[in-house]
Amino acid sequence: MQLHILKGYIQNIYLVQDTAGLLLLDGCSRADIATVCEYIQQQLGMPLTALKLIMVTHMHPDHAGGAHKLRRLTGARIACHPKAPRWYSGLLGRTAHIIDVSLTWWVANRLGKPKRHIWYTPILKPDLLLQDEQYLPDFPDWQVLYTPGHTDHDLSLWHVPTKQLYIADLIVSVKKRLVPPYPVCHPNQYKQSLQRVNRLEPSQLYFAHLPPRDGGSINFEAILAQAPTLPKNHWHSMRNRIAHALGRQSRSH
Template sequence: MRIHTLQGYIQNIFLVEEPQGLLLLDGCSRADVDKVCRFITHDMGRPLTDLKLIVVTHMHPDHAGGAHRLRRLSGATLAAHPKAAVWYAGIAGRTAHLIDVALMYWVAQRLGKTRRKAWYAPILTPDILLTDEQPLPGFTNWQVIYTPGHTDHDLSLHHLPTGELYIADLLVRVKGQLHPPYPICHPNQYRRSLLKVSQLKANTLFCAHVSPLDVQEIPFETIIANAPVLPKNHWHAAKNRIWKKIKMAG
């Protein structure tokens, strides 16, 4: 097993090379599709059809945006948690999708990236639904770990023989320190997910926005203790601003 790391539009992309084919640990952004395809065909010298499985860990633009197009180009199977497909459903979901795409462009601008085509369908159509602790179809050395909190459907992926674990957005780095991501939609679940990860027999954590981490050096207890106890997302931020204005007006 070998993990290839590509620098995506605003996140790390992890492409796994196994004897049975290639596994993409996340659906990356729409802007990353050409880079992934070029890496497979040019750098690796392999046909796109060697990409066998794409996992979407959650529906944010830098994790799901390229999934449908990559499946269409390669014929790969697309897998996700059952709740992922409806994350952006309804009027509230579509509004959240617009906000999340806008946030991706804001992050890209802060990273000095030019604006690129990154719009993607808000409703996912996975071929396979993944549940906690099941092996990945076709890549049975990898185990699915359900780690909600950032959203209600976050997945982590654990390579059991090596102890390498991809946790997507479970941790980010702010001013040199590890912190919970934004948003935190389910704070209680988030703390439980961190505790679950800390108790796994993992050696190295791979993150979408942080360099690989040695599990022994992560202050899980401190991060859990300082994690939000109330949701931190677009809706709660807007509600709090409105409430403050009402109190000031009163």
């Protein structure tokens, strides 16, 4: 197994090369499609059809945005957790999708990246739905771990023989400190997911927005101590701002 790490629009792209072909550990952003295709053809010297499986760890723009078009270009199958296709459903879901696309542009601007076309359909149409601890089709050394909290459908991907683990957005960095991501939609589940990862004692951890790290170097207790006790997402932030504004207004009278 070879793991190729590509620099994406705002995140790392992990492309696995194995005897069965190529496996993409996350669906990237729409802006990353050319990067992936060029790497497969020019750096690896392989046809696009070598890509067999595209995992979507969760539905945010930098993890799901390129999945549909990459499937059309390569013929690969898309796999995700059963809850993922419903994440952006309904009026509130569509609103959240617009906010998340805007946040992706905001992050890109902070990274000094130009504004790119990243819009994608908010409703994923997967070929495969994978539950906790299932093994990936065609890639039996890889196992799905259900690690919710950031969303209700987050997946991590565990390479069983080497104990290497890709955890997507489960941990991020702010001012060089490892912290929980934004949003954390399900705080209790988030803490359980972190504890699960800690118990696995991974040899190596791979992140969407950080360089790889030795598993033993992560202070999970410090990150757990920073985890919110209430949901921390768009809706709760908006509600809190409204409540704060109303409270100030009532005090002024």
